[in-house]
Amino acid sequence: MAIEVVTMPQLGESVTEGTIGEWLKKVGDAVEKYESLLEVQTDKVNAEVPSPVSGIVQKILVEPGTTVPIGTPICEIAVEGEAEAPAPAAAAPEAPAAPAPAPSEAPAPAAGSVAEGRGRYSPAVRRLAQEHGIDPAAIAGTGAGGRVTRRDIEAAIAAASAAPQAPAPSPAAPTAASAPAAASAPAVASAPAVIEDVDTVEPLTPVRKVIAERMVRSKQTVPHAWIMVEVDVTGLVALRERIKEEFKAREGVSLTYLPFMMRAVVEGLRAVPVMNAQWNGDSVVLKKRINLGMAAATDRGLVVPVVKDADQKNIVGLAKATQDLVQRARAGRLTMDDLSGGTFTVDNTGAVGTILTYPVINAPEVGIVTMESVVKRPVVVDNMIAVRSMVNVCLSFDHRVVDGADAGKFLQVVKKHLESIGPETSIY
Amino acid sequence: MAVLSYLEAIRETLRQEMRRDPRIIIYGEDVGVRGGVFRVTEGLQKEFGEERVIDSPLAEAAIVGTAIGAAINGLRPIPEIQFADFIFPAMNQIIQEAARIRYRSNGAFHVPLVIRAPFGGGVHGALYHSQSVEAFFAHVPGLKVVIPSTPYDAKGLLAAAIEDEDPVLYFEHKAAYRSVKGEVPEERYLIPIGKADVKKPGRDVSIITYGLMVNYSLRAAEELEKEGISCEVLDLRSMRPLDVEAILETAKKTGKVLIVHEDNLTGGIGGEVSALIAEHALFYLDAPIVRLAGPDVPAMPYSPPLEHAFMISPEKIRDKARELAQF
Numbered sequence: 066m067a068i069e070v071v072t073m074p075q076l077g078e079s080v081t082e083g084t085i086g087e088w089l090k091k092v093g094d095a096v097e098k099y100e101s102l103l104e105v106q107t108d109k110v111n112a113e114v115p116s117p118v119s120g121i122v123q124k125i126l127v128e129p130g131t132t133v134p135i136g137t138p139i140c141e142i143a144v145e146g147e148a149e150a151p152a153p154a155a156a157a158p159e160a161p162a163a164p165a166p167a168p169s170e171a172p173a174p175a176a177g178s179v180a181e182g183r184g185r186y187s188p189a190v191r192r193l194a195q196e197h198g199i200d201p202a203a204i205a206g207t208g209a210g211g212r213v214t215r216r217d218i219e220a221a222i223a224a225a226s227a228a229p230q231a232p233a234p235s236p237a238a239p240t241a242a243s244a245p246a247a248a249s250a251p252a253v254a255s256a257p258a259v260i261e262d263v264d265t266v267e268p269l270t271p272v273r274k275v276i277a278e279r280m281v282r283s284k285q286t287v288p289h290a291w292i293m294v295e296v297d298v299t300g301l302v303a304l305r306e307r308i309k310e311e312f313k314a315r316e317g318v319s320l321t322y323l324p325f326m327m328r329a330v331v332e333g334l335r336a337v338p339v340m341n342a343q344w345n346g347d348s349v350v351l352k353k354r355i356n357l358g359m360a361a362a363t364d365r366g367l368v369v370p371v372v373k374d375a376d377q378k379n380i381v382g383l384a385k386a387t388q389d390l391v392q393r394a395r396a397g398r399l400t401m402d403d404l405s406g407g408t409f410t411v412d413n414t415g416a417v418g419t420i421l422t423y424p425v426i427n428a429p430e431v432g433i434v435t436m437e438s439v440v441k442r443p444v445v446v447d448n449m450i451a452v453r454s455m456v457n458v459c460l461s462f463d464h465r466v467v468d469g470a471d472a473g474k475f476l477q478v479v480k481k482h483l484e485s486i487g488p489e490t491s492i493y
Numbered sequence: 494m495a496v497l498s499y500l501e502a503i504r505e506t507l508r509q510e511m512r513r514d515p516r517i518i519i520y521g522e523d524v525g526v527r528g529g530v531f532r533v534t535e536g537l538q539k540e541f542g543e544e545r546v547i548d549s550p551l552a553e554a555a556i557v558g559t560a561i562g563a564a565i566n567g568l569r570p571i572p573e574i575q576f577a578d579f580i581f582p583a584m585n586q587i588i589q590e591a592a593r594i595r596y597r598s599n600g601a602f603h604v605p606l607v608i609r610a611p612f613g614g615g616v617h618g619a620l621y622h623s624q625s626v627e628a629f630f631a632h633v634p635g636l637k638v639v640i641p642s643t644p645y646d647a648k649g650l651l652a653a654a655i656e657d658e659d660p661v662l663y664f665e666h667k668a669a670y671r672s673v674k675g676e677v678p679e680e681r682y683l684i685p686i687g688k689a690d691v692k693k694p695g696r697d698v699s700i701i702t703y704g705l706m707v708n709y710s711l712r713a714a715e716e717l718e719k720e721g722i723s724c725e726v727l728d729l730r731s732m733r734p735l736d737v738e739a740i741l742e743t744a745k746k747t748g749k750v751l752i753v754h755e756d757n758l759t760g761g762i763g764g765e766v767s768a769l770i771a772e773h774a775l776f777y778l779d780a781p782i783v784r785l786a787g788p789d790v791p792a793m794p795y796s797p798p799l800e801h802a803f804m805i806s807p808e809k810i811r812d813k814a815r816e817l818a819q820f
Contacts, residue, residue: 075617081672189748192776209820215748215779 069118071102071140073133080107084132085139089113090122096142103140120144189215197222198257203281272366283428287344290464291423293457294476296483298439301325302454303488312492316381322456323413324383326436327357329482330411331376333434337475339467341408343429349466358407358427359387361394362417368394369427371407380492415439415456424461431463432472434479456483497677500670502644503609504533506651507571509681511541514569517655519546520560521573521609530575531611531670557583557608561591561660564606569655577612577664578624591660592635606660607651613666613705613755614793615804622667623793623800625756630662631732631765637661637686638732642707644675646730649684656683666705673708689736691743695725697818699743701766702753703729706805710753713811722818732762737769744770748779749817755805758786780820785813 073083086104090096101113102122120142127139186194186201190213194201197218204221206213260266269277283289305320312320334341334355343350355376358369370390372378378386393399410427415438424433437457444453458479462472497505511517519534519541525548528535538546549556553574560570574580580587587608595603614623630638639654639661641647647665654661692707693714700710707728714724727743729735744750750770752763763784770782787803794800 081668187748187779188776189779212820214820 067144068123069120069142069144070138071114071117071142073105073127073135073137073139074114075135076105076107076112080135082132082134083107085127085129086111087129088125088140090116092122092125094122096120096122116142118142118144186213187215190218193218193222197225198255199225200255200281202278203285270365272368276366279428280425283425287426287428288464289423289426289461290467290469290472291459291461292469292472292476293421293459294480296456296458296480297444297453298322298456298483298486299454300485300487300490301483302439304486304490304492307488308492312384316384318384318388320380320384321387321413322415322436322439323359323387323411324380325483325486326413326458326479327359327372327375327383327387327411328380329479330357330409330434331355332482333475333478334409335376336478337471339471340432340462340475342431342466343408344431344463344466345429349431352408354406354408356406356408358410358430359390360410360412360424361391363394363397365397368399368404369407369410370394370399370403371405373406409433411436414459420457422459424459426461426463428463431466432475433461434476435459458483494676494678496674497644498671499641499644499647499665499673499675500531500533502647502675502677503651503665504535504537505677506648507534507537508540510652510655511537511545513681514655515545516567516569517545517571518563518568519571519573520549520556521547522549522551522556522575524548524573529573531667533609533611533665533670534573553579553581553583554586557586557591557606560606560608561586561594561604564604564660565594565602569605569607571607571609571655574608574610576618576622576624577610577626578621580608580610580626583608584629587630587636587660587662588633592633595659596635603658604660605658607654607657607663608660609663609665611667611670612664613668614800615668615705615755617795617797617800618667618793619795619800620792625754625787627662627664627732628756628761631762633733635659636733638664639686639730640664640666640704640732641730642669642692642704642728643673644677646684646690646728648677649682650686650730652681653683653686657686661686664704669705669708673705684730687731687734687736689730689739690728691725691739692728693724693726695723695747697723697747698749698751698814699725699727699747700751700753700810700814701727701729701740701743701763703732703762704755706753706755706810709805709807710810712807713814716807716811717814717818720815722815724814724818729762729766735762735765735769737773740766740769741774744774745777748777749820750778750780750782751810751814751817752782752784752786753805753810753813754786756787757789758784759789761786780817783813783817785810 076083083105086106088103089101096102096116098119099115102116103114105112105114122140123143124141127133190201199218199221201213201218204213204217207217208214309320338351341352341355343352354374357372357375359372360367360369372383372386375383390403407427407430409430410433412424412433412435414422414435418438420437420440422435424435426433439454439456441452442455443450444455458476460472460476519537523530524534525538525543525546534546556572560572563570591604591606612625627638627640630636637657637659639650641650651663654663693711695714702710707726710726714726717724725743725747727739752766754761754763763786767782767784785805793803
């Protein structure tokens with residue numbers, strides 16, 4: 066026996082509810098299909114409603130005199146026998162089954178047409194950016210496809226006006242514990258330039274724009290910490306002096322300190338894997354490959370080509386790889402592949418004569434190390450003052466991922482490796 | 494305050510106005526003895542007599558044409574077109590005559606006329622009993638077009654339309670007649686024609702709409718509120734003249750505009766509203782203006798599933814508004 070639920074029928078257009086007039090059948094009564102079951106009153110019509118099925122009235126759900134919306138269950142009829150016979154649901158044949166409202170679906174994903182939201186700004190965003198001197202590119206978008214919304218830029222304006230001008234962090238702050246910058250610093254408008262008649266205004270080149278955007282993003286989103294060690298490279302200097310002519314003649318490239326530094330960095334990264342990692346918002350990605358970016362100055366600006374799998378190359382291999390990348394960088398012949406995939410960056414700042422720098426991390430990498438100028442200095446060795454070739458190695462690291470202890474350990478490994486090189490060390 | 498249905502509010506307003514002003518006459522098909530096919534004018538002939546509540550021939554051009562003549566000569570006719578779908582035979586009278594007499598006569602004559610007509614679908618009325626016709630008239634200078642969304646507005650707008658010295662088209666949504674209820678004050682009040690109404694304030698998305706869709710939009714807004722999306726619902730109330738100020742204000746406030754109407758998309762009220770925003774509020778927009786409207790098909794289908802597909806539902810409004818909020 067199946068139970069058939071009878072609902073309030075629609076008795077005319079514009080009629081949305083009906084009042085039960087009188088039940089013509091009582092609970093327990095048998096009713097034939099199409100036999101009058103009840104009277105319904107609306108303000109347009111009174112009608113007898115036929116039973117949609119034959120059966121026994123099981124339950125009356127709505128009392129006479131009560132007004133209920135169309136589609137409300139009003140009575141249940143037990144259908145004899147054939148339980149599987151699907152009976153029509155509506156009481157009156159002319160009453161359309163009210164289409165069920167679409168089930169509440171999961172929030173629709175953002176429209177596909179806005180997937181390219183990043184870098185395209187609505188008129189509202191452009192106006193607000195201009196009025197408040199804010200670069201929308203520096204704002205993390207919360208709209209579809211990462212689009213910067215009006216709400217985002219309004220929040221940035223509010224944050225910028227609420228936050229007092231933070232003093233610029235001292236670039237030479239020597240302790241790893243120096244307070245990291247806020248991870249989500251508000252986009253603050255750059256101070257406008259003062260242009261006088263004699264000045265030259267050069268529009269930004271695409272490369273300069275990219276550099277600017279990456280630098281701002283790194284400095285605004287990555288809490289930089291900085292440490293430095295002094296390294297005695299007297300042995301390395303002697304080794305290089307001894308073999309550089311021969312090396313050039315045999316290998317066809319000059320032997321610089323950079324390949325040695327890269328070898329040392331590889332050792333450091335092996336010892337402290339968390340330095341060879343990337344920040345991923347809610348996780349840290351520990352990179353398996355060791356691909357070392359090397360900052361290279363060119364006429365067009367800074368580029369950072371990448372020596373892939375640096376851990377699988379010896380000094381000769383590193384020397385050739387770096388020389389090749391530098392030459393192609395200066396000729397403007399680097400490929401996208403050359404410039405991508407880095408997991409850590411080495412910056413040979415000594416080439417420009419510095420002894421101490423505060424490098425900017427190439428996000429999402431978590432560290433960048435420099436090799437400063439090799440200079441002869443008086444140092445104390447075994448309680449005697451000696452003239453040694455010294456170099457400073459500086460490290461900026463992402464303090465969200467790496468703590469000072471690990472960073473220190475990394476530099477100690479680099480230092481130990483460089484200092485272990487003697488005049489007779491084999492480079493093969 | 495009494496809770497009345499949308500239909501009762503219209504009937505009681507007609508009654509109140511007719512008691513107040515003896516110049517008012519009602520004129521239309523079946524409005525007298527039968528009290529109108531929807532019972533809007535039920536009991537009025539009994540109270541005001543056959544001279545003031547007149548059963549007309551089935552001739553819409555004649556209904557409106559004679560009403561124009563009566564209006565010019567000092568009466569306040571409120572002709573009823575039984576279904577808005579039947580108004581087309583009277584188009585010539587409405588557009589060529591009623592809308593233009595004040596202009597043509599250099600102000601010597603004017604036509605204080607209110608044409609009432611039930612419109613809209615979703616009530617299984619099929620091709621000839623479901624149309625939305627407001628856009629045809631909103632195009633015409635010299636006419637005013639109003640559509641109430643609530644019993645309160647139905648009363649105030651009808652009284653204002655009767656008070657107006659020029660022709661007003663007053664469209665009533667059939668599906669709202671008995672489904673929409675609300676409190677209506679006893680005393681007479683006017684809702685100025687050309688003033689929109691913020692039915693619900695919000696901050697993320699503006700839903701600009703009118704008529705039955707106001708009720709659907711409010712339902713959609715209520716659901717979205719639970720998801721943390723705040724919709725402002727602006728009820729235009731008047732399709733001509735549009736309340737430009739209110740439209741721009743809400744567009745500027747949220748920067749995201751969803752326009753909803755049951756009338757089909759092309760050439761609908763939404764196009765005009767959208768153009769106004771594009772002209773005057775471009776730099777406040779944070780997303781493309783979105784229109785949710787009936788499809789451009791020749792008529793409301795008879796088949797219930799197809800009718801359901803044609804009609805704008807609270808769910809469709811909710812989904813569109815959510816999409817816009819997330820843009």
